[in-house]
Amino acid sequence: MRWSMIKAVVRIDLYRLFKTRDYWIPLVILGGLFFVILPVILLGSLNFIQRSPMIGQIGQIIGTLPETIQQNIQGDNPATRASYAFAVYLLAPIAIVVPLTISSAVGANSIVGEREQGTGEYLAHSPLTVREIYVAKLIASLIPGYLAGIAGFTMYSLIVNIIVGSQIGGWFFPTAGWMLLVLWVIPPFIAIALSLILRLSARVRSAASAHQASSLVTLPVILMSYGVASGLLYSPVVSAAISGLAAWIVAIILLVTGSKSIKRERLLGVSAEA
Amino acid sequence: MDNRMAPAISFSSVRKTFGDVTALGDVSFLAPTGSVTVLLGPNGAGKTTTVRLTTGAMIPDFGAIRVLGLDPLTAGDEVRSRVGVVPPKPAFYDQISGWDNLQFAATIFGADESEALKAAARFGIDHALGQDVGGYSTGMRTRLALARAVLHDPEVLMLDEPTAGLDPESARAVLELISEMAGKGRTIIMCTHLLHEAEGVADQVVLLEDGEVRAAGAPRVLAGRYMADPIVIIDAEDRSMLPIVAELDGVLSLRDEGAFHITLDNTDRIPDLVIELVKRGVRPTRVEPLSPTLEDLYFEMQRAHREAG
Numbered sequence: 001m002r003w004s005m006i007k008a009v010v011r012i013d014l015y016r017l018f019k020t021r022d023y024w025i026p027l028v029i030l031g032g033l034f035f036v037i038l039p040v041i042l043l044g045s046l047n048f049i050q051r052s053p054m055i056g057q058i059g060q061i062i063g064t065l066p067e068t069i070q071q072n073i074q075g076d077n078p079a080t081r082a083s084y085a086f087a088v089y090l091l092a093p094i095a096i097v098v099p100l101t102i103s104s105a106v107g108a109n110s111i112v113g114e115r116e117q118g119t120g121e122y123l124a125h126s127p128l129t130v131r132e133i134y135v136a137k138l139i140a141s142l143i144p145g146y147l148a149g150i151a152g153f154t155m156y157s158l159i160v161n162i163i164v165g166s167q168i169g170g171w172f173f174p175t176a177g178w179m180l181l182v183l184w185v186i187p188p189f190i191a192i193a194l195s196l197i198l199r200l201s202a203r204v205r206s207a208a209s210a211h212q213a214s215s216l217v218t219l220p221v222i223l224m225s226y227g228v229a230s231g232l233l234y235s236p237v238v239s240a241a242i243s244g245l246a247a248w249i250v251a252i253i254l255l256v257t258g259s260k261s262i263k264r265e266r267l268l269g270v271s272a273e274a
Numbered sequence: 275m276d277n278r279m280a281p282a283i284s285f286s287s288v289r290k291t292f293g294d295v296t297a298l299g300d301v302s303f304l305a306p307t308g309s310v311t312v313l314l315g316p317n318g319a320g321k322t323t324t325v326r327l328t329t330g331a332m333i334p335d336f337g338a339i340r341v342l343g344l345d346p347l348t349a350g351d352e353v354r355s356r357v358g359v360v361p362p363k364p365a366f367y368d369q370i371s372g373w374d375n376l377q378f379a380a381t382i383f384g385a386d387e388s389e390a391l392k393a394a395a396r397f398g399i400d401h402a403l404g405q406d407v408g409g410y411s412t413g414m415r416t417r418l419a420l421a422r423a424v425l426h427d428p429e430v431l432m433l434d435e436p437t438a439g440l441d442p443e444s445a446r447a448v449l450e451l452i453s454e455m456a457g458k459g460r461t462i463i464m465c466t467h468l469l470h471e472a473e474g475v476a477d478q479v480v481l482l483e484d485g486e487v488r489a490a491g492a493p494r495v496l497a498g499r500y501m502a503d504p505i506v507i508i509d510a511e512d513r514s515m516l517p518i519v520a521e522l523d524g525v526l527s528l529r530d531e532g533a534f535h536i537t538l539d540n541t542d543r544i545p546d547l548v549i550e551l552v553k554r555g556v557r558p559t560r561v562e563p564l565s566p567t568l569e570d571l572y573f574e575m576q577r578a579h580r581e582a583g
Contacts, residue, residue, distance in 0.1 A: 008381035012367060012374065019369045019406075118365025122422075124331035126382050127355035264331045264350075 103145025364419030
């Protein structure tokens with residue numbers, strides 16, 4: 001594979017995305033909602049309503065968790081412990097929704113968008129191999145989601161440390177489990193979703209169909225990754241690492257076989273099977 | 275072996291279908307290196323499919339294609355790196371500038387940015403390279419498409435309806451490019467249904483209709499085959515006297531099309547024809563042997579095939 005060519009396709013895709021405000025502004029709003037607005041409101045409210053009966057109810061829920069988890073929850077009063085539990089165990093896995101949604105939205109449009117715009121014909125006549133086109137589209141779809149994830153997690157970490165950290169005597173976030181989740185577990189889930197979405201994008205006839213079809217893929221993957229992420233935060237680090245490895249193996253298999261879904265005739269939009 | 279004699283492109287019994295629709299039936303033709311081959315035919319004749327098969331963007335159902343001695347199916351990447359294509363409706367990434375589009379093309383075709391700039395200047399689009407392509411006119415888009423197609427100095431250039439919707443200046447730039455590239459020994463394939471534009475540039479004409487090659491060869495050879503009888507246009511001060519031409523030796527037919535179009539059995543008869551007319555009191559104001567245009571040839575070939583079929 002010729003990486004200079006792949007880089008050129010990735011660069012132009014990202015540049016086009018950057019210049020299409022209508023496309024990325026809703027995605028930024030989505031990120032802001034999950035990483036900033038929701039945490040500030042929830043954690044701020046918990047901080048504010050220290051003596052509410054709700055704190056007692058949250059404390060009761062925390063009491064049902066395994067002993068090891070309960071020991072990990074920091075704070076010397078029920079309100080702080082509730083904030084800590086929310087920040088680390090409840091809100092955090094939701095954040096996986098953002099990178100997955102962003103990457104899915106970009107990926108769904110990536111191949112069928114070329115065809116709709118007519119630039120698929122140019123790519124079909126170019127010396128790029130279908131594998132290079134596939135890898136480039138994959139990377140170009142992965143980067144926005146992952147960067148948004150990293151930026152969002154950073155914002156989220158700041159918010160958690162400012163609101164909750166001040167209650168427990170210092171900055172504590174991200175925890176080891178969280179780092180593992182962000183750097184090792186979430187990326188393969190994005191890759192799995194993307195490998196499926198790019199297959200769809202190569203086959204459907206319009207961008208609208210691609211977006212509709214991609215939601216069928218994205219939703220189960222989000223639910224699955226949310227479940228895995230939640231579970232892993234309650235599990236030992238080794239379990240998380242092994243789960244991440246398994247997800248990577250599945251992702252790599254899907255990614256390697258995915259390039260077969262792109263055919264030059266499909267870029268032209270004339271394949272009888274397209 | 276003289277390289278100019280070797281075919282740059284050969285199609286041998288190529289067939290391509292889309293479901294029940296046959297785009298190309300059993301197409302065979304050769305495009306010699308350094309020649310200009312014009313694929314003529316109405317919409318839906320199979321011209322665009324021929325271009326797409328040539329680069330390997332499409333796979334034939336049957337038959338063999340060779341481009342620069344390579345099979346596009348097995349060596350498609352090399353073929354495509356040596357071929358430039360201008361599609362019928364050139365598409366670009368509209369959200370970004372003309373320069374970004376050219377830079378992208380230069381990278382994937384392994385050309386220098388200086389070549390991209392030179393190509394843009396060649397087609398007079400260099401002044402607009404900073405603008406987003408979405409704001410370009412049809413003519414500007416075609417000029418950019420031409421620049422993009424030639425920036426890597428392709429050995430084969432394929433132009434699919436390159437002058438459709440263009441202003442006369444842009445259309446002339448296309449025809450100049452064809453002459454220039456052919457002069458440099460490059461092989462040109464031009465698809466068109468605008469016959470007057472192919473006039474004068476075509477070394478070879480391939481007439482496609484319903485996915486079949488109806489005729490192929492040099493325009494002069496085809497004219498000899500399909501329009502064997504010479505035509506001379508004659509006009510006179512008193513046009514009402516001209517029908518007497520029909521009585522003269524060697525005149526096969528007579529058509530009044532403003533001036534009279536007279537079909538002769540031999541061009542050598544023209545001087546005698548004029549002398550005889552003058553003798554009979556006709557004062558000719560115009561005597562012009564007609565060289566058949568590509569348009570004449572096209573319709574004659576179609577007529578001949580309809581009659582044969």
